[in-house]
Amino acid sequence: MRKNLIASLAILLAGSTAALAQDAVSDGKVKIGILNDQSGVYADFGGKSSVEAAKMAVEDFGGTVLDMPIEIVDADHQNKPDIASNIARQWYDTEQVDAIMELTTSSVALAVQALSREKKKIDIVTGAATTDLTGKQCSPYGFHWAYDTHALAVGTGGALVKQGGDSWFFLTADYAFGYSLEEQTSEFVKSAGGNVVGSVRHPLATNDFSSFLLQAQSSGAKVIGLANAGLDTANAIKQAAEFGITAGGQNLAALLFTLAEVHGLGVEAAQGLTLTEGYYWNLDEQSREFGKRFFERTGSMPNMVHAGTYSAVMQYLKAIKQAGTDETEAVAKALHEMPVDDFFARNGKVGANGRMIHDMYLLQVKKPGESDEPWDYFNVLSTIPGDEAYIDPAKSGCELVQ
Numbered sequence: 001m002r003k004n005l006i007a008s009l010a011i012l013l014a015g016s017t018a019a020l021a022q023d024a025v026s027d028g029k030v031k032i033g034i035l036n037d038q039s040g041v042y043a044d045f046g047g048k049s050s051v052e053a054a055k056m057a058v059e060d061f062g063g064t065v066l067d068m069p070i071e072i073v074d075a076d077h078q079n080k081p082d083i084a085s086n087i088a089r090q091w092y093d094t095e096q097v098d099a100i101m102e103l104t105t106s107s108v109a110l111a112v113q114a115l116s117r118e119k120k121k122i123d124i125v126t127g128a129a130t131t132d133l134t135g136k137q138c139s140p141y142g143f144h145w146a147y148d149t150h151a152l153a154v155g156t157g158g159a160l161v162k163q164g165g166d167s168w169f170f171l172t173a174d175y176a177f178g179y180s181l182e183e184q185t186s187e188f189v190k191s192a193g194g195n196v197v198g199s200v201r202h203p204l205a206t207n208d209f210s211s212f213l214l215q216a217q218s219s220g221a222k223v224i225g226l227a228n229a230g231l232d233t234a235n236a237i238k239q240a241a242e243f244g245i246t247a248g249g250q251n252l253a254a255l256l257f258t259l260a261e262v263h264g265l266g267v268e269a270a271q272g273l274t275l276t277e278g279y280y281w282n283l284d285e286q287s288r289e290f291g292k293r294f295f296e297r298t299g300s301m302p303n304m305v306h307a308g309t310y311s312a313v314m315q316y317l318k319a320i321k322q323a324g325t326d327e328t329e330a331v332a333k334a335l336h337e338m339p340v341d342d343f344f345a346r347n348g349k350v351g352a353n354g355r356m357i358h359d360m361y362l363l364q365v366k367k368p369g370e371s372d373e374p375w376d377y378f379n380v381l382s383t384i385p386g387d388e389a390y391i392d393p394a395k396s397g398c399e400l401v402q
Helices: 002-024 047-061 081-094 106-119 149-162 176-191 210-219 230-242 259-265 285-298 304-323 328-337
Strands: 030-036 068-076 099-102 122-125 142-144 167-173 195-202 223-227 251-254 274-277 360-365 378-384
Touching: 030 047, 030 081, 030 304, 047 068, 047 099, 047 285, 047 304, 081 106, 099 304, 106 122, 106 142, 106 176, 122 304, 122 328, 149 176, 149 251, 149 274, 149 360, 149 378, 167 176, 167 210, 176 195, 176 223, 195 210, 210 223, 210 230, 223 230, 230 251, 230 259, 251 274, 285 304, 304 328
Parallel strands: 030 068, 030 099, 099 122, 122 142, 167 195, 167 223, 223 251
Antiparallel strands: 274 360, 360 378
């Protein structure tokens, strides 16, 4: 009888523990949505590789949190805010998605963050750049992880001004990201004693940059700032070479250019370009360990968006574990309080505005023949401390910062 009683109590205790875990985690699982561009100009920038990075984080975490399974879902937003909002709304309302991440394209990220705030859901942006996400359009449940336009302006813009590039003309993508990147870099150039002689805006995913490049060339500016990203930047660089722009003495500033785009463009065409990233796979042993595992799964080395997505998913799961629940308010509180210390962010911290503050790296593309191994494309020129790279939360314009 004693044995039967002990067995019955054990069954009851196990059932109670399972019930408590079920109560702590809504719908009996933690479901994370990776929403990004998987077929357009930013498909290499983030795309399916970001989905793989998210899955790696889940596997490394152990596949469960608070004894409940973790699931990753993904979708292509096609760089359209209305499509992204519809997907996000469906995920939240009918598919039990707890958090949405990546969100390449600033207009998309702003739209989904606004919806997430309305629905009281966590969003962590790794693919979009505008500082408005942690500025005037910040959210108590919104976090910005990998980089932003201010960090890019401080890194690439600052380096070129120091090298004598004190007159700029901007070739800018015609949406929120491009405007923010041009504005941030312009302010930095002017504060350093330079001047902006003009700018022109181009549609997203244009194939013909000839008229825009001719305007930039005729401006006589020492630096042509490419306030765009992905294939747009790669195409602009290719066509600038055809027009003899760099041969004529003007410098190109690829303000958002990552390892993925350098690989696609080729070292021959990209050599000498200065750029800023929040991660480089060949930085040190920690970075290389993740990079090589990622390569085994995808056939390519990760950029800061891929690595940042891994970091964001992992930190979100840690926050759920620390909070003891996946309830949004409790998880958001934990995300704000917990330090971030992984291969992506060393001694990172989350500001009151949701900006994750971490070091950035000023990089220069090697010349052909300088690489020691495949994908070894960069020389690290300097490390930009996080507090220099990012806007002080108190000065960000975010209403949440007291």
